[in-house]
Each structure stands twice: as C-alpha cells, then as structure tokens.
Amino acid sequence: MSKIIPNISVDCVIFGFDSNQLNVLLVERKLLDEQTSETLIDDWTLAGYHIFEEEDFDTAAARILKRLSGLDHIYLEQFYAFGGVNRLNKPKDQLWLKHQHEGFSDRIVTVGYYSLIDNTSVTLSLKERNVKWFPVSELPELGFDHEEILQKALEKLRTKLRNEPIGFELLPEKFTISQLQRLYESILGQSLDRRNFRKKVMQMKYLIPLNEKQKDVKHKPAQLFLFSKDVYERTKKERFDFTM
Amino acid sequence: MSKIIPNISVDCVIFGFDSNQLNVLLVERKLLDEQTSETLIDDWTLAGYHIFEEEDFDTAAARILKRLSGLDHIYLEQFYAFGGVNRLNKPKDQLWLKHQHEGFSDRIVTVGYYSLIDNTSVTLSLKERNVKWFPVSELPELGFDHEEILQKALEKLRTKLRNEPIGFELLPEKFTISQLQRLYESILGQSLDRRNFRKKVMQMKYLIPLNEKQKDVKHKPAQLFLFSKDVYERTKKERFDFTM
DNA sequence: TTACATTGTGTAACAAGTACACACAAACCT
DNA sequence: AGGTTTGTGTGTACTTGTTACACAATGTAA
Numbered sequence: 137m138s139k140i141i142p143n144i145s146v147d148c149v150i151f152g153f154d155s156n157q158l159n160v161l162l163v164e165r166k167l168l169d170e171q172t173s174e175t176l177i178d179d180w181t182l183a184g185y186h187i188f189e190e191e192d193f194d195t196a197a198a199r200i201l202k203r204l205s206g207l208d209h210i211y212l213e214q215f216y217a218f219g220g221v222n223r224l225n226k227p228k229d230q231l232w233l234k235h236q237h238e239g240f241s242d243r244i245v246t247v248g249y250y251s252l253i254d255n256t257s258v259t260l261s262l263k264e265r266n267v268k269w270f271p272v273s274e275l276p277e278l279g280f281d282h283e284e285i286l287q288k289a290l291e292k293l294r295t296k297l298r299n300e301p302i303g304f305e306l307l308p309e310k311f312t313i314s315q316l317q318r319l320y321e322s323i324l325g326q327s328l329d330r331r332n333f334r335k336k337v338m339q340m341k342y343l344i345p346l347n348e349k350q351k352d353v354k355h356k357p358a359q360l361f362l363f364s365k366d367v368y369e370r371t372k373k374e375r376f377d378f379t380m
Numbered sequence: 381m382s383k384i385i386p387n388i389s390v391d392c393v394i395f396g397f398d399s400n401q402l403n404v405l406l407v408e409r410k411l412l413d414e415q416t417s418e419t420l421i422d423d424w425t426l427a428g429y430h431i432f433e434e435e436d437f438d439t440a441a442a443r444i445l446k447r448l449s450g451l452d453h454i455y456l457e458q459f460y461a462f463g464g465v466n467r468l469n470k471p472k473d474q475l476w477l478k479h480q481h482e483g484f485s486d487r488i489v490t491v492g493y494y495s496l497i498d499n500t501s502v503t504l505s506l507k508e509r510n511v512k513w514f515p516v517s518e519l520p521e522l523g524f525d526h527e528e529i530l531q532k533a534l535e536k537l538r539t540k541l542r543n544e545p546i547g548f549e550l551l552p553e554k555f556t557i558s559q560l561q562r563l564y565e566s567i568l569g570q571s572l573d574r575r576n577f578r579k580k581v582m583q584m585k586y587l588i589p590l591n592e593k594q595k596d597v598k599h600k601p602a603q604l605f606l607f608s609k610d611v612y613e614r615t616k617k618e619r620f621d622f623t624m
Numbered sequence: 625t626t627a628c629a630t631t632g633t634g635t636a637a638c639a640a641g642t643a644c645a646c647a648c649a650a651a652c653c654t
Numbered sequence: 655a656g657g658t659t660t661g662t663g664t665g666t667a668c669t670t671g672t673t674a675c676a677c678a679a680t681g682t683a684a
Contacts, residue, residue: 214460217437221434245489576672
C-alpha cells in the first residue's frame with residue numbers, strides 16, 4: 137500500500153435524490169473521552185481522505201466514493217479547491233486530527249468533488265463509521281469547513297444543472313417526467329409549471345419515451361423515459377437552457 | 381520571510397484584451413548549459429509559484445499577479461486544481477525543476493486561477509525573467525502541463541462570460557459598444573450581429589452611457605460607456621444571458 | 625471635396641416563454 | 655360496484671425574445 141500525502145486531501149459531496157428531495161451523504165464524526173466516556177465530538181463530515189502518492193484527484197475521489205457506496209463509474213465533478221490557512225483550526229477539529237495518528241499535516245488543503253447518484257439504489261457500506269443521507273434542507277452540524285464546501289458544491293451544481301443535462305445522473309434509469317421535474321425543483325429551489333416543463337423537456341431529443349408505464353402506483357401510471365447520453369452528445373450544439 | 385509549501389502551487393492564467401484580441405501573459409523558461417551555453421530549454425510557462433505556509437490560495441494568486449503586473453485588486457477566479465501524477469514529468473520539466481534548488485517536491489499539485497485585465501494599461505515587470513503577451517490564437521510552446529491548464533481556463537472563462545458580466549474587467553473604464561462586441565466575439569469565437577448585439581446590451585441597466593465620445597480615431601467617434609458594478613449587483617436577478 | 629472607416633438605427637417574421645384549467649386512469653376504500 | 659383520491663396528460667392566447675437584414679450620418683485624411 138502506498139503512502140498518503142500528508143497535506144492534500146479530496147472531499148466528496150455525494151448528492152442523492154430519493155424521488156422527492158436532494159440529499160447528501162455524511163459520515164459521523166464521534167469521539168469519546170477514553171477515560172470518562174464523555175462525548176467530546178459528535179457531528180458529521182463529508183466523505184474525504186488524503187490522496188496517495190501515486191494517485192491523481194479524480195482517482196482519489198472515485199476511491200472515496202467507492203468505499204462509501206460500493207459504486208463505480210459514477211458522475212464526479214471537481215468543483216473547487218479549499219486552502220484556507222485556518223480551515224481545520226477549530227478546537228474540535230484539532231482535537232479530532234490529533235486522535236487520528238495517521239501522519240496528517242498541520243495545514244491540509246482539499247479538493248472538492250461532487251457526485252450524483254440515484255440514492256434509491258444504494259446500500260451504504262463503511263463498517264467502522266456511521267454513514268447517513270441527510271436532506272440538504274435539514275443538515276446536521278458539520279465538522280471542519282464542510283458546511284462551506286457543501287454550500288459551494290450546491291451552488292456549482294445549480295449552475296451546472298442549468299447548462300447541462302446532468303440531472304439524469306440522479307434518477308433511476310427509467311423515470312417519469314414528474315420525477316425529473318421534482319428533481320429540478322428541489323435542486324433549483326423553485327417550483328416550475330407542469331405543462332411548460334413538459335413542453336420544454338419533450339423538445340429534447342435525448343429524452344427517449346419508452347413503451348412502458350409506472351407500476352404499483354395508486355394513481356394513473358405515468359409513462360417512463362430514458363436519457364440517452366448518446367443522442368445528447370450528438371446534438372450538443374443545441375444549447376441546454378433551463379431558465380424557466 | 382515564510383517558507384513555501386513544497387508540493388502545492390498556484391498558477392495564474394492572466395488574460396488581457398488589447399481592443400482586438402484576447403491575450404495571455406506568459407513567462408519565458410530558458411535554461412542554458414553551464415559549460416557549452418547550449419540552449420537546453422526555451423519555452424514559456426504560466427505565471428505561478430508555490431504557496432507559502434501562512435497563505436491561502438486567493439492570496440497567493442494575488443501575490444503572483446502583483447509581482448508580474450504591479451497590479452492589485454484585479455479580477456481573479458479559481459477555476460480548477462491540477463494534480464496529475466505525471467504533470468511535471470517530461471524530461472524538460474524535470475531538468476528545469478532540478479535547476480531550481482528551491483526545495484520543491486517531486487509531486488506538485490497546482491490550483492489554477494484566471495485573471496482578467498485591461499492590457500492596454502499594463503507595464504510588465506519581473507526583472508529576472510522575460511514576460512510577454514501572446515494572443516491565445518498563437519501560443520508558443522508551453523512547459524509543464526500549462527497548455528492543458530490554459531485550455532481549461534479558456535473553457536471556464538467562456539462559460540462564465542455567458543452567465544455573468546465579467547467582460548468589463550478586460551476593458552478600460554470607458555469603452556465603446558464595438559469594443560465590447562469585439563471582446564465577446566474574440567472570447568466566444570463567433571461573430572455577432574452588430575444591431576442585435578447593441579439591442580441586447582442596451583437593455584442592461586448597468587451599462588451607463590456617458591456624455592463623451594472617442595477621440596483621435598479616424599472615423600465617426602463612438603459614444604463611451606461605463607460598466608456599473610453597483611447597478612449590476614442591485615439588479616442581479618435579471619439573469620445574464622449571452623446566447624445569441 | 626471626396627473617399628474612407630466606422631457608428632448608429634428599425635422592422636418584420638419567427639421562436640420561445642408564460643400563465644392558466646379540466647378530463648382521465650388506476651388504486652383504494654367501503 | 656361505486657365513489658374518492660392522487661397524480662397524469664393535454665392546448666391556447668399572450669407576451670417576450672431572437673434572428674436576419676440595409677442605409678444614412680459623422681468625422682478624418684488626402
């Protein structure tokens with residue numbers, strides 16, 4: 137196994153969508169006093185780790201994601217690097233780092249990635265630590281500067297979503313127009329008119345209608361669609377615009 | 381003076397506009413054989429340097445920019461971090477690093493910033509090294525992975541330009557609509573219809589017409605305008621859209 | 625005075641965005 | 655079997671934005 141680089145890490149903001157709201161995957165950070173068993177730290181952080189000596193950023197991000205979710209080949213996007221001198225200097229953070237004994241540096245710089253996964257289909261792993269999905273609208277207390285990192289990720293995700301069809305990464309392979317709409321609404325934080333939304337997305341040639349309908353729903357079943365990355369790539373010039 | 385961090389640097393892609401085309405500021409990288417005076421390396425690089433121990437990324441970028449241009453308070457935007465394992469492994473780059481004797485690490489990770497300046501008003505400094513503007517359409521051979529960094533910067537700049545009024549950073553305080561149009565054309569790489577361009581930008585309230593005209597031009601002098609960042613911030617919601 | 629270069633302007637046709645209401649299908653309940 | 659619930663699917667009138675396109679006016683230089 138190769139050595140970590142003590143002062144460089146990658147943090148992943150793992151977004152998931154549960155057909156209703158946007159969630160983030162967080163890892164519990166818990167520290168008990170060895171003598172008194174008193175809780176010294178109990179909060180949450182993004183998934184992150186140092187990069188290894190022979191590893192580039194993308195690989196490190198994929199590794200972290202795989203370790204948590206078991207998933208490979210997931211959409212990952214580098215969005216910003218965080219290098220503030222005091223980013224890990226709160227007493228709690230210092231305390232945590234001291235207990236790690238892994239040869240981390242005093243000053244750690246981190247590269248932020250966000251990833252998009254359909255969280256209806258994920259079983260969380262990571263034995264040693266508690267891992268949980270949180271709605272982005274109800275976040276717990278976050279350690280380090282991870283609140284800042286998360287907000288930046290969200291902002292970049294919103295911008296990206298308005299310009300490229302990346303939303304599909306968050307949906308199951310087959311989805312309905314309403315699911316797609318709820319996704320846009322929950323990421324952009326605004327509600328959209330149903331008829332106009334349909335009209336707009338139906339123009340997009342890479343949205344492929346299937347001869348198949350929803351099942352086991354207690355209402356009129358909706359038609360299912362596929363996103364064709366293929367068709368998208370071929371017709372890219374027609375700019376994607378999600379102003380509404 | 382404080383110590384550098386051996387494995388982390390910041391590189392600046394300094395864009396300038398000369399009322400005609402988009403340029404980048406590059407620094408010559410020249411190495412002669414100590415005995416034979418043979419030229420071992422002669423190419424160009426972006427302006428960059430390691431960060432210091434008590435310095436964050438933004439500060440480091442501003443420092444590098446100031447050193448080269450003498451300018452402060454310049455538009456600077458972090459756009460991507462580059463951490464490929466082999467990014468400095470070409471023989472030329474290795475040779476160069478060996479001659480530096482500054483305690484750099486083997487594996488250097490860099491954070492890319494681009495900056496926008498009006499290059500009609502800059503006098504270049506940096507005594508030891510040769511520094512020069514190059515049109516982005518006629519770049520010389522670049523050292524390290526700086527070609528890749530530059531292309532990424534350009535791509536990010538294009539996206540940003542379509543969504544925010546950052547073009548003004550590249551123009552003198554007072555400018556004409558045609559200068560603005562040439563700027564958009566040269567960054568986006570497409571020509572725009574003059575009447576439609578005017579119509580569009582004239583709607584933007586933060587473009588303030590002055591009671592003043594161009595001078596010393598050998599044709600009908602054009603009206604001058606100001607960009608009001610102030611008005612822009614106040615009317616931000618009205619999304620900026622530069623599709624055309 | 626003339627040639628030149630560049631500024632400044634309007635409109636018609638078309639495409640896209642917005643706002644808005646009602647019938648339909650399936651499942652569930654009784 | 656019939657009614658209730660819930661979310662699906664559809665059209666149109668209005669407003670706004672996009673595109674394509676040509677000619678007169680202004681100042682300079684010869």
